[in-house]
Amino acid sequence: MDGIKDKAAIVGVALSEFSADSGKTELRMSCEVIKAALDDAGLVVTDVDGLVKQSEDASDEHAITSSMGMGNLTYFGEVKWGAAPCAMVLRSAVAVAAGSAKCVVVYRAVNGSSKLRMIPSMKTSGQMSTSDLLQWTFHSPYGLMTETGSVAMLVRRYMHETDAKAEQFGWVTTVCRENGARNPEGLYYEQSITLEDYLASRIVVDPLRELDCYKESDCAAAFVITTPEMAKDLKQPPAVIRGCAQSMVGETERMNSYYRPDIARLPEVGRVAERMFRMAGVRPQDIDVAQLDDAYAPLVPLQLEELGFCGRGEGAAYCEGGDRIRLGGEIPLNTSGGSLGEGHIHGMNHVVEAVRQIRGTSTGQVKGAELALVATGAGGPAAGLILGR
Amino acid sequence: MSVEYNKEHPIPVPALHPDNQGFWEGVERQELVLQRCKGCGTWSHPPRPMCPKCRSQEREWSPASGKGTVYSWVTYREAPHPGFKAPYSVVLVELEEGVRLVSNLVGVGPEEIAIGMPVEVVFDQVNDETLLPKFRKAG
Numbered sequence A: 001m002d003g004i005k006d007k008a009a010i011v012g013v014a015l016s017e018f019s020a021d022s023g024k025t026e027l028r029m030s031c032e033v034i035k036a037a038l039d040d041a042g043l044v045v046t047d048v049d050g051l052v053k054q055s056e057d058a059s060d061e062h063a064i065t066s067s068m069g070m071g072n073l074t075y076f077g078e079v080k081w082g083a084a085p086c087a088m089v090l091r092s093a094v095a096v097a098a099g100s101a102k103c104v105v106v107y108r109a110v111n112g113s114s115k116l117r118m119i120p121s122m123k124t125s126g127q128m129s130t131s132d133l134l135q136w137t138f139h140s141p142y143g144l145m146t147e148t149g150s151v152a153m154l155v156r157r158y159m160h161e162t163d164a165k166a167e168q169f170g171w172v173t174t175v176c177r178e179n180g181a182r183n184p185e186g187l188y189y190e191q192s193i194t195l196e197d198y199l200a201s202r203i204v205v206d207p208l209r210e211l212d213c214y215k216e217s218d219c220a221a222a223f224v225i226t227t228p229e230m231a232k233d234l235k236q237p238p239a240v241i242r243g244c245a246q247s248m249v250g251e252t253e254r255m256n257s258y259y260r261p262d263i264a265r266l267p268e269v270g271r272v273a274e275r276m277f278r279m280a281g282v283r284p285q286d287i288d289v290a291q292l293d294d295a296y297a298p299l300v301p302l303q304l305e306e307l308g309f310c311g312r313g314e315g316a317a318y319c320e321g322g323d324r325i326r327l328g329g330e331i332p333l334n335t336s337g338g339s340l341g342e343g344h345i346h347g348m349n350h351v352v353e354a355v356r357q358i359r360g361t362s363t364g365q366v367k368g369a370e371l372a373l374v375a376t377g378a379g380g381p382a383a384g385l386i387l388g389r
Numbered sequence B: 001m002s003v004e005y006n007k008e009h010p011i012p013v014p015a016l017h018p019d020n021q022g023f024w025e026g027v028e029r030q031e032l033v034l035q036r037c038k039g040c041g042t043w044s045h046p047p048r049p050m051c052p053k054c055r056s057q058e059r060e061w062s063p064a065s066g067k068g069t070v071y072s073w074v075t076y077r078e079a080p081h082p083g084f085k086a087p088y089s090v091v092l093v094e095l096e097e098g099v100r101l102v103s104n105l106v107g108v109g110p111e112e113i114a115i116g117m118p119v120e121v122v123f124d125q126v127n128d129e130t131l132l133p134k135f136r137k138a139g
Helices: A026-041 A061-068 A084-098 A130-136 A147-162 A166-180 A195-200 A267-280 A299-306 A315-319 A348-359 B021-028
Strands: A009-015 A050-054 A075-079 A103-111 A203-206 A218-226 A239-247 A289-291 A371-376 A382-388 B033-037 B059-063 B067-076 B088-095 B100-103 B118-125 B131-137
Touching: A009 A026, A009 A348, A026 A061, A026 A103, A026 A218, A050 A061, A050 A084, A075 A084, A084 A103, A084 A218, A084 A239, A084 A348, A084 A371, A084 A382, A147 A203, A147 A299, A147 B067, A147 B088, A166 A195, A166 A299, A166 A315, A218 A348, A239 A267, A239 A348, A267 A299, A267 A371, A267 A382, A289 A348, A299 A315, A348 A371, A348 A382, B021 B033, B021 B059, B021 B131, B100 B131
Parallel strands: A050 A075, A050 A103, A289 A371
Antiparallel strands: A009 A218, A009 A239, A103 A218, A203 B067, A239 A382, A371 A382, B033 B059, B067 B088, B067 B118, B088 B100, B118 B131
């Protein structure tokens, strides 16, 4: 199954500034960031013939095409949930490899801080889909109505089964903030923290602390995906898609997969790993740098296990002390800071950072990085990406 | 300790639907019933219109023992909804039938909760309209 290996490349990326209040509509942010990603690639708006959006995004494709004067789309569609960044790359790469489009733009803009996102459980039943109703009706009356609470349930069970400790999870946030402190574009520039700061942060939903969890921010991001042939003549060295995969398994729920035999695992990430490593023809030890879903710090050790960077139940110990996961370590993680140390744009910045690593332009550059991995969607449907030169 | 409510802010109530209403009708009778496949006997929760094991659409609501153990739990230190008084805990109970239910404990404080603790169902009238199945420590 070579699939789409080497048949598409990310040639342009852009990230708006992260802020607490953008003062702009999401549509304006999307138009600006798409234009910036095309400029980065050395392409123009009229080169674009495909658009892929996240299904919860505020701006539909027609609003983008009308605003930007994109004259001729031959491919468009949407991808759901937290795994979307890598899954949108997959959909774009499939389109490009099949010839349905030559130049696909992926975009996402969120005013997550200035305009709080709606929590699904707070919707009235008339506004909920049948599938949401099935799930939420058994959770909300008991007060389990936030993503943080949903994740905390899984984390408690993981701590019980593996003996993982908060002191070990804290190193994930500490290393992300160490990386974010080097990144002048992020929200936490020159604001590193210590493990003591982490342990002193307030408990939100026991066992999760404030510093385990991402903070909402306003931001937009876009990537441009095209064929390797077209990529040759563009402004930037291409980040070639070596492996890319998506996974949902039986008993996957959105963030509450409580009804399967073992809830303290991320089987979707395991399946993604299996597929994308096989497609790329590489092993975990060949990866130079990885951007993992760090919306919740304790889910990083679980991803390290599922991706094969360490064994089952060893993830938290692997992170302890930070040396294996920081710059210069065995597998440097979230080198621009990720959600915890740069800002939260639902994993879009993780893809942007992987591209920077391949180009050699990161503020946390891994010297000579040739293979960069991204994982999005920990705790529900998952997706992953391996980029190379 | 049990969950306490701010009565002036009603909590979200179960949203009934043809695929899940049998569960809540059982609760009205103070009976814990779970969905079971008439074809292969597999218990399902949350309820589904089709059996994920044998794909039969012949479903029935069968009485459950109401006994289980705490599989995992969390404690909200800040209430995400004005109807709940923090702190309160939410548990995931693994029932003898092999399925799990999200619920609350009655008469058990966060400091007492432990994974593996045996529990049994009770019915809690949380406000004038809503009865919820919850769990108490079993002997």
